[in-house]
Amino acid sequence: MAVRVALAGKGGTGKTTTAALLVRFLVESGRTPVLAVDADPNANLNELLGLEVETTLGEIKNELRTSVPESMARGDFMEMRVHEALVEAEGYDLLVMGQPEGPGCYCAAHSFLSQALQKLERSYAYMVVDNEAGMEHLSRLNMTEIDHLLVVSDASSRGVLTAARIAALVKPLQLQVSHKWLLVNRAPEEIPEALDKHVREVCAREDLKLLGYLPESERVFELEINQKPLWELSAEDPFLRKAYGLFEKLMATS
Ligand SMILES: Nc1ncnc2c1ncn2[C@@H]1O[C@H](COP(=O)(O)OP(=O)(O)OP(=O)(O)O)[C@@H](O)[C@H]1O
Ligand SMILES: [Mg+2]
Numbered sequence: 001m002a003v004r005v006a007l008a009g010k011g012g013t014g015k016t017t018t019a020a021l022l023v024r025f026l027v028e029s030g031r032t033p034v035l036a037v038d039a040d041p042n043a044n045l046n047e048l049l050g051l052e053v054e055t056t057l058g059e060i061k062n063e064l065r066t067s068v069p070e071s072m073a074r075g076d077f078m079e080m081r082v083h084e085a086l087v088e089a090e091g092y093d094l095l096v097m098g099q100p101e102g103p104g105c106y107c108a109a110h111s112f113l114s115q116a117l118q119k120l121e122r123s124y125a126y127m128v129v130d131n132e133a134g135m136e137h138l139s140r141l142n143m144t145e146i147d148h149l150l151v152v153s154d155a156s157s158r159g160v161l162t163a164a165r166i167a168a169l170v171k172p173l174q175l176q177v178s179h180k181w182l183l184v185n186r187a188p189e190e191i192p193e194a195l196d197k198h199v200r201e202v203c204a205r206e207d208l209k210l211l212g213y214l215p216e217s218e219r220v221f222e223l224e225i226n227q228k229p230l231w232e233l234s235a236e237d238p239f240l241r242k243a244y245g246l247f248e249k250l251m252a253t254s
Contacts, residue, residue, distance in 0.1 A: 002035060002127040004145070005250075008135050008169075009152035010162050014185035016040070017220060018152055019130035020048035020230045021240070025247045026126050027091035034092035035124040039137040043096045045130045046087065050229030055085040056098025061109040078112040082120060093124075097137055114142040133166060139173040146170075148250055149177045150211065155187040157198045164206040179253055180208050183246065187213035209253070212246045215239060 005022065007015040019036065026034045038045040046053045060081040068077045087094040095117075101109075121127055131137060138144065149170065153163035163182055170177050182203055187195075191213055203210045217239035223232055233240045 002121050002124040003147050003254075004127045004129065004143070005148045005150060006129040006131060006135065006138060006146050007150050007152065008131050008133065008166050010133055010154075010159065010166065013152040013154050013159070013163075014183075014214070015152050016045050016048055016130050017230070018150065018183060018185070018214075018243070019045055019128050021243045022128050022150075022247055023049060023092055024231060025244050026128070029244075031126055031251070032091040033124050035121065035127045036092055036094045037127060037129040038094065038096045039129050040132045041097070041099050042132075043098060046094055046096060047227065048230050049089070049094060050231055051087045051089060051094055053087055053094070053096045055081070056096045057082065057085060057113060058098030058101060060085060061101055061106055061113060064109045064112060065104070065106075074108070075112050075115060078109075078116045079119065082113070082116045086120075110140060111142075117141060117143070135166075135169060135173055135175065138175060144173075144175050146175055146177045147254070148179045148181060149175075150181045150183055150250070151208070152183050152185050155184050155195060155213070157195065160184065160199055160202050164202050164208060167206060167208055179250075180206075181211040181250060182208045183211045184213045186216045189215055211250060214243055214246070 007019045009015045023034055023036045026032065036045060036049065060078065063081065064074055064078060068074055085095060129138065138146065149167065151163045151167045153159045167180050182199070184199060199210060219233055219237055219239060223230060
């Protein structure tokens with residue numbers, strides 16, 4: 001099985017940015033092949049990776065209910081369509097979950113999808129899952145064993161408490177997480193002592209490991225407003241170097 005890293009955190013904290021940077025890091029450090037999964041209904045990981053998406057797994061689940069050729073077993077159909085939905089890039093592939101399903105029972109579709117994904121995952125060294133805040137997709141798809149849960153927070157004391165609450169959702173969702181990490185994003189260059197103290201207290205109390213702090217990046221902002229992928233950050237960019245340093249730390253923990 002691939003090493004699974006799942007992103008979580010309140011809206012707008014930087015989950016997708018971190019997921020895209022992590023995919024780039026894994027590819028550039030030769031930890032390939034990587035499977036990137038966009039499990040946010042408002043999918044935009046593909047944009048930060050500079051990829052076009054044609055089919056989402058949500059659409060395939062609908063097809064499974066309506067348009068499976070009679071001669072084909074539904075499990076085989078699902079597997080075939082999941083392969084077709086893969087967006088292939090150098091060193092990594094991307095799958096997009098897409099919009100949640102409409103009314104009706106999708107239990108069978110979920111179960112076929114979950115089986116197809118598990119089979120697919122065997123071909124990858126790493127899997128990076130960008131989530132909506134709640135991580136429901138993970139439990140719905142039976143992806144309950146996670147190696148690293150990376151919760152992204154803004155640099156505020158309330159934000160850090162929210163991140164801790166999100167991390168605690170692993171219990172009711174019955175996820176088995178080996179390592180729970182906190183990443184504080186858009187932090188000032190000089191970390192205020194009061195913030196650092198609070199962050200460390202919350203981490204100790206909530207069984208979170210502090211991955212570290214990432215600063216606000218003018219370059220990330222520029223790329224975002226020009227709708228450019230994060231691959232365009234220069235390899236020497238200090239923000240990128242900082243992020244890579246933190247990812248090395250995460251990878252060193254197994
Ligand atoms: N360190 C940073 N420096 C500058 N801009 C950043 C940084 N981190 C994130 N951003 C910007 O903040 C916005 C939100 O980031 P991102 O989309 O990664 O968050 P998210 O948690 O995935 O949001 P959502 O909950 O909507 O999926 C984006 O415009 C992104 O470019
Ligand atoms: Mg996002």
